[in-house]
Amino acid sequence: MQYDLLIAGAGPAGSFAAELLAKRGAKVALFDGRPEGEPKACGGGVTAKALRAWPQLLNAVGRTIDELDLYSPSSKRLHLVLDEPFAIYSRLAFDCYLRDRARDAGAQIISEKISARKLKRTDDGWLAKSDNGGEWRGSFLVGAEGANSGIAKRLVGPLPPSDMEVAFGYRAPLPAKNVAPTVVAFLPGWVGYAWAFPRPDHISFGIATTQDAFEHQPLDDLLWQFMTGYYQQSEGEQVKFWQAETTPERARLQARLRTIAERYAARIPGLAAQTWDKRKACGADWALLGDAAGFADPVTGEGIYYALRSAELFAAAYLRGEPMTYESSWRADFGAELRRAAQMRRGFYGNFWGAPFTERMIEFARGHRGVKRVLGNLVAGEQGYVDLKKKLVKSAFRPI
Numbered sequence: 001m002q003y004d005l006l007i008a009g010a011g012p013a014g015s016f017a018a019e020l021l022a023k024r025g026a027k028v029a030l031f032d033g034r035p036e037g038e039p040k041a042c043g044g045g046v047t048a049k050a051l052r053a054w055p056q057l058l059n060a061v062g063r064t065i066d067e068l069d070l071y072s073p074s075s076k077r078l079h080l081v082l083d084e085p086f087a088i089y090s091r092l093a094f095d096c097y098l099r100d101r102a103r104d105a106g107a108q109i110i111s112e113k114i115s116a117r118k119l120k121r122t123d124d125g126w127l128a129k130s131d132n133g134g135e136w137r138g139s140f141l142v143g144a145e146g147a148n149s150g151i152a153k154r155l156v157g158p159l160p161p162s163d164m165e166v167a168f169g170y171r172a173p174l175p176a177k178n179v180a181p182t183v184v185a186f187l188p189g190w191v192g193y194a195w196a197f198p199r200p201d202h203i204s205f206g207i208a209t210t211q212d213a214f215e216h217q218p219l220d221d222l223l224w225q226f227m228t229g230y231y232q233q234s235e236g237e238q239v240k241f242w243q244a245e246t247t248p249e250r251a252r253l254q255a256r257l258r259t260i261a262e263r264y265a266a267r268i269p270g271l272a273a274q275t276w277d278k279r280k281a282c283g284a285d286w287a288l289l290g291d292a293a294g295f296a297d298p299v300t301g302e303g304i305y306y307a308l309r310s311a312e313l314f315a316a317a318y319l320r321g322e323p324m325t326y327e328s329s330w331r332a333d334f335g336a337e338l339r340r341a342a343q344m345r346r347g348f349y350g351n352f353w354g355a356p357f358t359e360r361m362i363e364f365a366r367g368h369r370g371v372k373r374v375l376g377n378l379v380a381g382e383q384g385y386v387d388l389k390k391k392l393v394k395s396a397f398r399p400i
Contacts, residue, residue: 003029005318006128006138007107008114009145010034012304013290015098017142017311022106024319029136030102031128033113033145044091044204045197048084050305060097062089063200068379071185072362075240080376088182088197088204110136116150125285140323141286142314144307147267149292156280159294163275165192165301166214168265169206169223172257174198175234184379185226186358188242190219191349193300193358194226205230205261208301210270227261228254268301269294276339282326287314295330298342306334 005021007014010032018030044062051057058064066085070078103109118129125139143151147164174180180198187193192209205227207219222242228250229241246254271279271294281293289295290307297303310330317326348357365372 001029001136002124003027003108003136003138005029005140005142006114006126006136007031007142007144008033008128008151009143009149009290009292010099010102010109011095011144011146011290011307012098013292013307013311014142014144015095015102016308017144017289017315018102018107019098019105020312020315021318022102024315026319028102028107029110029138030099030107031110031112031114032099033111033130044089044094044199045195045302046087046089046094046304047302048082048086050308051087052084053305054308056101058087060089061093061200062087063198065182067182068376069181069183070362070365070375070379071183071241072359073186073188073242073356074359075185075242076359076362076366078362078365078372078375080372080379082376082379086379088199090199090201110134114145114151116154119151119154121285139285140318142289143286143292144289144311145292147269147291147296149288151286152288152292155283155286156288159269159271159275161211163269163271163294164211165208165268165270165296165298166211166265167206167208167268167301168220168263169195169204170227170257170261170263171202171204172227172261173202175203175231177234179234181234183230185241186356186362187222190222194223194241196226196230203230206264208268211267224254227257231257268303269296270298270301270345271338271342272298273339273342276335276342280327281310281330282314282324284324287318287323287326289314293330295334295338297338298345299348306338309334 004027007018007028007030010030014030018028022028046057064085064087066082068080070080112130112132112134114128115131120127126141128136143149180203182198183196185194190209191213192207194207197204207223225243226241229239229243231253232239269291279294281288289310291303293310295303295306295310313329313333314326317323317329365375
């Protein structure tokens with residue numbers, strides 16, 4: 001069967017693009033090669049900015065969050081009450097919701113994974129094959145199968161380790177008392193942060209760091225310290241997250257969690273500024289969306305907003321009959337923001353006045369409402385990086 005578009009990857013980017021294109025009459029094949037019931041490794045946070053842009057996302061089963069605890073590397077706590085809530089989803093539920101919308105709009109969902117090695121250009125577009133022997137033809141090819149996209153590697157080349165980040169963690173039960181705050185804690189002595197995101201039926205714990213800085217065992221040890229401290233705090237104990245010493249109580253808690261926690265891991269794009277300048281996301285008969293294009297925040301690793309926005313921008317360019325304008329569209333829309341984040345990454349996790357910048361940032365925010373407000377907007381996705389420094393300085397010198 002001949003399609004207008006072959007879209008590889010039924011995550012947020014691929015499914016949303018399929019929905020928008022199929023609604024306008026395009027003949028779309030959406031390939032979902034992920035094993036049934038296997039969620040993507042992801043914290044599942046969707047920013048307030050994304051919820052405002054696409055309010056239909058609130059129809060997916062998730063949990064809205066309007067309060068957040070931020071912790072500095074030395075465990076100083078900053079409690080944020082957000083002006084606009086963000087949401088946390090199980091990626092299995094969230095991805096299924098978007099894929100079902102694409103199907104209802106008229107896209108054909110194919111439970112196969114396209115093999116990038118077997119892709120062929122033909123006189124009328126592309127011939128795609130799966131490892132199971134299936135064949136499909138399409139005039140246009142879209143790669144939306146995540147950071148390890150085989151199509152992206154085939155079309156624009158692989159990313160070096162310096163342009164990649166690593167996220168790993170555990171899915172674990174909600175605390176017995178169901179006191180489950182949303183927590184982001186900056187790592188002591190490492191680039192990156194840990195998170196605890198409560199979902200309707202479990203908690204997603206994780207750590208995100210650069211691939212260059214990744215060392216499995218010490219980071220896994222840190223994550224277990226964080227998880228143990230989180231459960232102890234939920235029981236009302238006053239403990240620090242980063243506590244290496246093991247008491248009998250902590251040992252029993254960890255032993256129990258290790259028998260039931262489910263581990264996951266994933267790679268995330270974290271492109272350097274020079275990579276943003278030269279890496280392409282489309283050609284005459286192909287395009288890359290979301291993580292496959294490298295569209296994730298290099299500081300936080302957040303990519304769902306950029307996945308959905310890139311799908312929207314590509315669909316608009318394709319439906320205008322000008323798919324090549326997608327390149328200038330994404331650069332004008334969010335490219336400068338992501339490039340600025342790449343420039344700030346080293347400084348964000350570097351030192352400032354003799355301490356980690358993340359430590360100083362939380363110290364300032366604890367004593368100044370204006371800085372706290374800017375930081376809350378950054379977490380919610382409302383505050384960008386281009387004018388972040390100016391906003392922080394302006395807020396710091398404004399009367400309290």
